[in-house]
Amino acid sequence: MDSTPVDNEASSTENKTQNLLSYPRRLTGExxxxxxxxxxxxxxxxxxxxxxxxxxxxxxxxxxKGIIKTASLNTVVGNILLQTMKAKQILK
Numbered sequence: 001m002d003s004t005p006v007d008n009e010a011s012s013t014e015n016k017t018q019n020l021l022s023y024p025r026r027l028t029g030e031x032x033x034x035x036x037x038x039x040x041x042x043x044x045x046x047x048x049x050x051x052x053x054x055x056x057x058x059x060x061x062x063x064x065k066g067i068i069k070t071a072s073l074n075t076v077v078g079n080i081l082l083q084t085m086k087a088k089q090i091l092k
């Protein structure tokens with residue numbers, strides 16, 4: 001009785017190995033387009049947006065300390081929003 005579960009486990013392991021060896025497979029155009037779209041969205045949310053917000057906060061800190069005197073908060077926010085919109089358009 002003990003040999004039957006072992007055989008099932010062995011065959012299960014063999015099936016997993018065969019599934020792994022069947023890759024790489026060819027991707028369809030639709031799958032590639034889906035992957036590209038997801039990559040662009042993640043790039044925006046995880047790279048472009050945090051960098052824009054970080055640079056906005058740093059610039060505002062420099063303005064508050066008087067190191068930068070020629071910009072106002074509205075200018076900083078406007079520039080960051082403009083750059084974010086440009087980054088999103090580039091990713092399309």
